[in-house]
Amino acid sequence: MKRNPGFELRQLRHAVALAEHRNFARAAETLHITQSALTRSIQALEAKFGARLFDRGQREVTPTMLGELVLRHAAALELAARDLQRDVELAKGLEIGELRIGAGPFAGAALVGGAVGRLSRAHPRLRTEVVIGPWQELPERIRQREVDLMVGDLRDVGKLEGFEVQPLRPHAQVWMCRAGHPLAARSTVTMAEMLAYPLTGPRLPAEVLDWLKQRLPEEVRDIPGSPLTITCDSSEVLKRILVQSDAISSMAPYMFADELRAGHLVALPHAGEPLQGRYGAAWLGGRTLSAPAEEFLRLLAEVDAEFAEIEGAVLGSEGAG
Secondary structure, three states: OOOOOOHHHHHHHHHHHHHHHHHHHHHHHHHHHHHHHHHHHHHHHHHHHHHOOEOOOOOEEEEEEHHHHHHHHHHHHHHHHHHHHHHHHHOOOOOOEEEEEEEEOHHHHHHHHHHHHHHHHHHOOOEEEEOOOOOOHHHHHHHHOOOOOEEEEOHHHHHHHOEEEEEEEEEOEEEEEEEEOOOOOOOOOHOOOOOOOEEEOOOOOOOHHHHHHOOOOOOHHHHOOOOOOOEEEHHHHHHHHHHHHOOOEEEOOOHHHHHHHHHOEEEEOOOOOOOOOOEEEEEEOOOOHHHHHHHHHHHHHHHHHHHHHHHHHHHHHOOOO
């Protein structure tokens, strides 16, 4: 008589977590269940397969050969389950559907906030989750169906295969510092003069890092690593750093328009050609966007156009951004 495993997807998820953390206590914590509940779940799964899926060592738990086979299929089933859930939400539409947006903690978060707010006002029953994370990790989170689309810097994402991209307007980066900074009253500022003060900013895409290094004085151009003295992925924290120090940073004007208007921060003249921020949204290619996703993208473009107007008003020049 053939054995019928009759396993549950929940049990497979428990096995995947245990394989990832190699420890019952840590895996149970991430699953938000008790360690004893996880132990019973794994034991029940092993009983259904009629074989041991994990070897319990003194220091860690490791999958057996059969366990590795089960885990490979479990990962595929998990993706299939997420695709099924997404298709169900797609059919529900704007009123009772769900949308998961990944955003980088710097420019991405600033762009997303306004669009999500307008989306919620128009469709208050729509369940929306905004996941803020390093932009380098967001493509993989899309592949794993943890988020539906991402918003942020597209320099590296645009080079990845299998993604569709909706670019936003280019936004010229502006060097800025606190009011009263020794460079604030200067009509011209060189990169060498800026380097006399700490440079701060988020973790930079490779293309931006190369752009910045090419504009450094020759004697420091080949120093390995980032020229940033302070690395900070939060725009809000970074603005506080600027107000309280002599640090200098480069950001799109829409990200600090309120601080410029209030006189807390001031824009410095560009030391040469300004860097253009290349932001946009990206999602897996070949997948039909849900109604909430399409509406979010429309609102994102609307907010982005308004940011361009704000930049022009703040900087007193047409076409800024």
